[in-house]
Every structure is written in structure tokens, then in C-alpha cells.
Amino acid sequence: MIREEDATGREHRDPGIVSLPEEPVDEPRANRAMFVLDGFDLYFGRAHILKGITLEIPSNQVTAIIGPSGCGKSSLLRSLNRMNDRVPGMRVEGKVLFEGDDVYGQSVDPVTLRRRVGMVFQRPTPFPMSIFDNVAYGPRLHGLAKRSELDRVVESSLRDAGLWDVVKDTLRKPATALSGGEQQRLCIARTLAVDPEVILLDEPTSALDPSATTRIEELLQRLAERYTIVIVTHNMQQAARVSEDTAFLLSGELVEFGPTDKIFRAPDDRRTEDYVTGRFG
Amino acid sequence: MIAARPAEGAAGRARTGISLGRRVRHRTAVVLVWLSVAIVLLPLAHMFAMVTSHAVRALSPKLFTTSTAGVAGGLENAIVGTIQLVVLATVAAVTLGVLGGIWVREFASPRAAFPVRLAADVLAGVPSIVIGYFGYVTMVTWLGWGFSLLAGALALAVIMLPYVLRATDLAIGRVSEELRDASTALGATQAATLRRVILRSALSGIVTGALLAVGIALGETAPLLYTAGWSNYWGLLPSFTHNPVGYLTYVVWTFINQPFAEAHALAYAAAFLLMILVLLLNVVVRRVIVRHTEEAR
Known part of the structure; x- marks a missing residue:
């Protein structure tokens, strides 16, 4: 549990948040809203990427975002930690609140925000340096x-990512020598090492084989006890397997958001049903 | 290999599966590729053999311990002068070129980057003798430095600069956006991402460009004739201006025109040393780079 042990590197965090009482783990539905989106619009130049998105992402669970290619699901994910900032002509309307703070407001520093909201990408992105x-x-x-502190953080992060036993004797070896699935778990460990509150994953298994995918999925469910996890996925079975809530996006609009069971078994919207039953997408 | 290997047993039939035309084209392509390799390598091997064989009679410890005297003696002054010139030029060109390349790729607006890239590409195409003459007019006469180490080194630096700048620019451009994103997502600022991830990934490309530039500088003669002059003497801590410097390419260029066998041997020895120097530089630096990028600190 890095969260409790690691007192270093946390000085940037708002003390008000640190002193919040921990929620009991055995009450999964008592989750508070980690992110609140209210009428959120995203533009890249003239392109209207996201249209009036309103939803709440609960803490300490896996929330999935599904939808066909180009529906804006990655853009939505990247809006949560301001990774879209470098896109030329990027403009937002409406609000994204992260624990009550306006993500696009004056008071939020994107660098600090990204430390608290980590991200794992589609393809593993090990840096050209050693695993350690x-x-x-x-x-x-x-x-x-x-x-000594670094050693401890590295070990606990790798343990949490289920990679420690694989790499403990090769920490000095280049990270690029690991297999794809191991690299992706390394990227998760790297994210855990900065002790975030939220982990965003953008199709984290689409470049991996089925057994590596299974390991990542199991890992996500374990991590959801301590972290808020938002995953964008192309793979509807994956969304059904790992998530508690699912958002279905189509052409930049949020069609439906609710418990994953309901989205897949009895969706309210005809378009959701068509998509999850494979009629398009 | 493109040609599919036929399965055991059904060899005869499987072979007919690939048309004769395709097999002929495949063979032709393979032959052409090997021919191209030979066309590149044979002249190089021949040149190396020829230079080495002619240089042999001058290769002795004396070559490194005595300076030229007229058209005889050793090459000590020229070796030291070449190293001084190229080291100084490299420091100047790599500093400016790497910083310039970073600016063009990371910080400049497209409108500002375009003229800089264009200028660099044009500069790379300017004949080196023009740069030498420009150096002569500006540094040797106008600034009054005379034939000197500094004038020679700066002329070389101008020749090296565009290679280093463009290599840096392109190497940074080849670093994937995903790596940049990954660093940014961990809460790194642009400067931290640049220093810790981007430059690290681009390092081998930058070094390759710098090595190319050093190789070119080592082999330049024309710009130095106008700026460095020539000297039979050398100093470990030379004065930067007012004293001419000796260098290896001068020996190659002038001694080969002398009607003496000893002068010829020195010219070939100078060429031989230049080749060895470039080779060693490439091997050593590349090895260091590989170690640096792959291993932890």
C-alpha cells in the first residue's frame, strides 16, 4: 500500500483532500464522485469532438467507456487529465470537476493534476532506460x-503491478527487453509509483495477446480497491468483464451511462443495444 | 527470403506454385542488391588498401614524435593541430547545433522554423571553399586574427553546424508522441520531458549527426587553407589568434605534389591517420552511446 506509506512527494496535494476520512472498502456502492462532467464540450479547431457530456465517475471502481472508433472516447479520457492541451485549437466548454476542482479552471495546474490522475496508453511506452x-x-x-526510498517505491509499485517476481533480478536491464504484456504492466507500475488517485487507461490491452490481456484485467480489478479506474476499450467483452459502470459514446455524444450489467442486458437506448449486440461498430 | 520453400516430398509440384517470372524477378533483385553492396564496398576497400600500402614506409613512432620539416620529418604538428581545430570546432558546432535543433523542433512556431531549416539546408550545400574565403575576409583580415586556430576552427564549425542542427531536429522529431505523452502523463513539465526522455531517445540520432559532421570537418582542406594557414610548430596551449596551425589534410594536399618519395609517404600517412581517426571515433562513440542509452546510471 504505497498510499499510506509514501509520505514523500505528496507535499503538492491539497491537505483538505488528504484529511478526508477513508471510505470503508467493504461498501463498494458508497463511492463518491471522483469526476463530475457537466455539459462538457470539446473542440479541436472547428471539429466538435465531445458534445454536452454529463456524467459522474465514481471512485474506487472500474468505469468503462465504450463506443465505435472515432466516437471521442479517447478524447473524453484525455480530457480528464488535460492531455488534450497540446492539440492545436483545443477549446472546452462546460465543466469537468475533479474532486470538486474545475480541471480547466485557473486554480488547477495541469502538471499537478496529471500526477494525481495517471494514464496508461494503448501501446506500451517504456522509456529508453532501465526497468528501475x-x-x-x-x-x-x-x-x-x-x-532507499526509491528502492521501496519501485518495489512496491512493481509488486502492485504483479511484475516484481518477473523483474526483481533484472531491474538494471533495459525496459525495452520485456515482452509487450510485461511492458504494459511496467507502465502501470510506473503510474502507480507517483501515487495517483485515478488511473486512466486508453485501450491498454489492444496491443497484447489474450493471456497478457487477462493478466491486465485481473490487475485492474485488484487495483480498483484502492484507485479509481477509467478504461477506454474497443472490446465489449472486456468492458463487461472488468467494469461496474459503462458509458456508451457515439459521435461525441454520451448515449447512455449506467451499471455495466444494465448497459449490456437491458439498455434504455436503441443505439446502445445495436452497438452491444454487434449490429454496428 | 521471399521465395517460399516448397514442402518436403511435394517439392516438384510446390515449385510450380511460384511462377517462373516471379522467381526470375526475385533472383534478379537479390543479385542487384549484392551488386550494389559490392559497388559501394570495393572502392572503399581498394582505397584503404592503396593508402595503407603507400603509407607503410612512413609509419613509425617517429611520425608521432617529430614535426614536419620542409617536406620531410613526422606529422606531430599536423596531428595535434587537426585535433585542436576539430575539437574546438566540434564544441562550437555541437553546442549551437543541438540548441538550435531543439529550438526548431520544440519551441519555434512553424513560421519561424521554416526559414531556419531552409538556411541550414542551404548552408550545408555551400561549397566549403566559399566558407573558407568568407572566414578569410571576416576573421583573418577584417578582425585581424591572422591565420589562426580560432579562425580555422570557426570556419569548420560553420561547415558542421547545419549537419548537427538538422540531425538534432530530425532525431527529436522521430521520438514517438507516445513517449512524450507517457512522460507528460506522469506529471513531467515540457522541460523535464525534453531532458529526461526526448533527448535521451534522440541521443543516438544526434550523435550520429555530430559524428558525420566531425568526419567532414576532419577531412576538410579548403576552408582551412584560407583560415588556419600552416605551421611546422605546435603548442599544447596554443594562442587562439595570430599563430597559424598545421593540420593533416594540408599534408595530403601539398606534399603529394612534391617530387620526393618521402613527401608522398607522409601525404599517404596523413590520409591513413585521418581514416583511422574517423573509424575509431565512430566505433568508440557508438559503443559509449549504446551503453549510455541501455544501462541505468
Whole structure:
């Protein structure tokens, strides 16, 4: 549990949030809203990417975002930690609240935000350095330099990502030598090492084989006890397997959002039903 | 290999599966590829053999311990001068070129980047003797430095600059957006991402460009004739201006025109040393780079 042990590197966090009482783990539905989107619009130049998105993403569970290619699901995910900021002509309307703070407001520093809202990408992205340095990258960025502390954070992050037993003797080896699935778990470990509250995953298994995919999915469900997880996926079985809530996006609009069971068994909207039953997409 | 290997047993029939035309085209392509390799490598091998065989009679410890005297002696002054010139030029060109390349790729607006890239590409195409003459007019006479180490090194630096700048620019451009995103998503600022991930990934490309530039600088003669002059003497801590410097390419260029066998041997020895220097530089630096990128600190 890095969250409790790691007192270093956390000085940027709003003290008000740290002192919030922990929610009991055995009450899964008592989750508070981590993200609140209210009439959120996203434009890239003239292109209207997201249209009036309103939804609440609960804490400590897996929320899936599904929809056909180009529906804006990745853009929605990247709006949550302001990864769209570098897109030329990017403009937003409406609100994204992260624990009550306006993500696009003046008071939010995107660099601090991204530390609290980690992200894992479609293809594994190990940095061209050793396994150890990959995991230590974030903590070092945020000022953690003491060797013993780094060793501890790296080990616990790799353990949490289920990779420690694989790499504990090869920490000095280049990360690029790992297999695809291991690289992706390394990327998850790297994200865990900065001790985020939320982990966003953008089709994290689409470049992996089925057994590596299964391992990642199991990992996500374990991590959901401690982290809020939002996953964009192309794979509807995956959404059904790992998530508690699912959002269905179509052409930039949120068609339906609700418990995953309901979205897949008895959706309210005809378009959702067509998509989950494979009539298009 | 493109040609499918026929399955055991059904060899005869499977072979007919690939048309004769395709097999002929495949063979032709393979032959052409090997021929191209030979066309590139044979002249290189021949040149190396020829230079080495002519240089042999001048290769002795004396070559490194005595300076030229007239058209005889050793090459000590030229070796030291070449190293001084190229090291100084490399420091100047790599500093400016890497910073310029970073600016063009990372910070400049497209409108600002375009003229800089264009200028760099044009500069790379300017004949080196023009740069030498420009250096002569500006540094040797106008600034009054005379034939000197600094004038020679700066002329070389101008020749090297566009290669380093464009190599840096392109190497950074080849680093995937995904790596940049991954670093940004961990809460890195643009500067931190650049320093810790982008430049690290681009390092081998930047070094390759710098090595190319160093190789070119080592082999340049024309710009140095106008700026460095020539000297039979050398100093470990030379004065930067007012003293001419010796260098290896001068020996190649002038001694080969002398009617003496010893002068010829020195010219070939100078060429031989230049080739070895470029080769060593490439091997050593590449090895260091590979170690640096793959291993942890």
C-alpha cells in the first residue's frame, strides 16, 4: 500500500483532500464522485469532438467507456487529465470537476493534476532506460531522490503491478527487453509509483495477446480497491468483464451511462443495444 | 527470403506454385542488391588498401614524435593541430547545433522554423571553399586574427553546424508522441520531458549527426587553407589568434605534389591517420552511446 506509506512527494496535494476520512472498502456502492462532467464540450479547431457530456465517475471502481472508433472516447479520457492541451485549437466548454476542482479552471495546474490522475496508453511506452529507472521516473520528477526510498517505491509499485517476481533480478536491464504484456504492466507500475488517485487507461490491452490481456484485467480489478479506474476499450467483452459502470459514446455524444450489467442486458437506448449486440461498430 | 520453400516430398509440384517470372524477378533483385553492396564496398576497400600500402614506409613512432620539416620529418604538428581545430570546432558546432535543433523542433512556431531549416539546408550545400574565403575576409583580415586556430576552427564549425542542427531536429522529431505523452502523463513539465526522455531517445540520432559532421570537418582542406594557414610548430596551449596551425589534410594536399618519395609517404600517412581517426571515433562513440542509452546510471 504505497498510499499510506509514501509520505514523500505528496507535499503538492491539497491537505483538505488528504484529511478526508477513508471510505470503508467493504461498501463498494458508497463511492463518491471522483469526476463530475457537466455539459462538457470539446473542440479541436472547428471539429466538435465531445458534445454536452454529463456524467459522474465514481471512485474506487472500474468505469468503462465504450463506443465505435472515432466516437471521442479517447478524447473524453484525455480530457480528464488535460492531455488534450497540446492539440492545436483545443477549446472546452462546460465543466469537468475533479474532486470538486474545475480541471480547466485557473486554480488547477495541469502538471499537478496529471500526477494525481495517471494514464496508461494503448501501446506500451517504456522509456529508453532501465526497468528501475522507468518506475523511478515519476518519483524522481517529483523530488524523491533518496536511494532507499526509491528502492521501496519501485518495489512496491512493481509488486502492485504483479511484475516484481518477473523483474526483481533484472531491474538494471533495459525496459525495452520485456515482452509487450510485461511492458504494459511496467507502465502501470510506473503510474502507480507517483501515487495517483485515478488511473486512466486508453485501450491498454489492444496491443497484447489474450493471456497478457487477462493478466491486465485481473490487475485492474485488484487495483480498483484502492484507485479509481477509467478504461477506454474497443472490446465489449472486456468492458463487461472488468467494469461496474459503462458509458456508451457515439459521435461525441454520451448515449447512455449506467451499471455495466444494465448497459449490456437491458439498455434504455436503441443505439446502445445495436452497438452491444454487434449490429454496428 | 521471399521465395517460399516448397514442402518436403511435394517439392516438384510446390515449385510450380511460384511462377517462373516471379522467381526470375526475385533472383534478379537479390543479385542487384549484392551488386550494389559490392559497388559501394570495393572502392572503399581498394582505397584503404592503396593508402595503407603507400603509407607503410612512413609509419613509425617517429611520425608521432617529430614535426614536419620542409617536406620531410613526422606529422606531430599536423596531428595535434587537426585535433585542436576539430575539437574546438566540434564544441562550437555541437553546442549551437543541438540548441538550435531543439529550438526548431520544440519551441519555434512553424513560421519561424521554416526559414531556419531552409538556411541550414542551404548552408550545408555551400561549397566549403566559399566558407573558407568568407572566414578569410571576416576573421583573418577584417578582425585581424591572422591565420589562426580560432579562425580555422570557426570556419569548420560553420561547415558542421547545419549537419548537427538538422540531425538534432530530425532525431527529436522521430521520438514517438507516445513517449512524450507517457512522460507528460506522469506529471513531467515540457522541460523535464525534453531532458529526461526526448533527448535521451534522440541521443543516438544526434550523435550520429555530430559524428558525420566531425568526419567532414576532419577531412576538410579548403576552408582551412584560407583560415588556419600552416605551421611546422605546435603548442599544447596554443594562442587562439595570430599563430597559424598545421593540420593533416594540408599534408595530403601539398606534399603529394612534391617530387620526393618521402613527401608522398607522409601525404599517404596523413590520409591513413585521418581514416583511422574517423573509424575509431565512430566505433568508440557508438559503443559509449549504446551503453549510455541501455544501462541505468
